[in-house]
């Protein structure tokens with residue numbers, strides 16, 4: 001696991017550079033897209049590189065991590081609409097190239113299985129962007145999630161619903177109780193995981209993710225078992241890392257050719 005501590009805007013540039021390198025080398029790459037505020041700097045930078053440097057997503061396929069159950073098709077907080085607004089509409093994905101779990105399906109269990117099949121049918125995800133919840137969840141894998149889980153229905157914790165109420169006018173009752181989410185094993189199947197976290201509110205989750213024991217109580221800790229994880233954090237999110245100085249020295253001494 002590589003930990004990079006840098007100012008927020010620099011984190012977005014580092015993640016976008018890794019995506020650009022992948023897409024230029026492999027134009028039909030498969031990306032994993034995350035919602036939440038953490039990846040927004042990455043999306044801004046990708047949109048800029050598309051507009052100014054001709055970075056093309058014409059052959060890229062993308063899969064979203066998760067989706068609320070039951071939000072109306074035109075609801076602005078439906079993750080499919082959020083991804084459309086934040087990145088898909090700003091670059092040149094082909095129609096249908098961005099997929100997400102269908103939170104409006106009549107058969108939600110079937111929709112989860114179909115989603116796993118869709119990811120497998122393109123050979124899996126090459127680079128997966130991730131945020132992290134204050135309770136250590138990734139996608140919507142809440143504490144107690146099976147470390148071997150696949151895409152399924154989950155019930156959101158009160159903490160997550162409170163955290164996300166800001167997107168629903170601060171009204172907790174408007175935040176859905178259920179979601180469909182890639183499982184931890186689904187996420188672990190991606191070949192490179194790039195997790196972004198900023199702010200003091202994420203400091204404990206980041207400490208557990210990087211330095212804590214692997215436990216379903218902090219679901220992100222499963223990433224310690226992945227061979228290629230990049231954790232991009234600002235000073236505040238890094239403030240509880242016991243080995244922060246070592247991570248800084250390691251990154252400062254890293255040869256450019258290694259990339260992320």
Ligand SMILES: N[C@@H]1[C@@H](O)[C@H](O)[C@@H](COP(=O)(O)O)O[C@@H]1O
Pocket residue numbers: 034035036037038039065066130131132133134137138139140160164
């Ligand atoms: N399902 C999303 C997660 O994918 C995201 O990582 C988390 C943190 O969001 P933020 O980046 O806004 O802190 O929020 C939601 O719960």
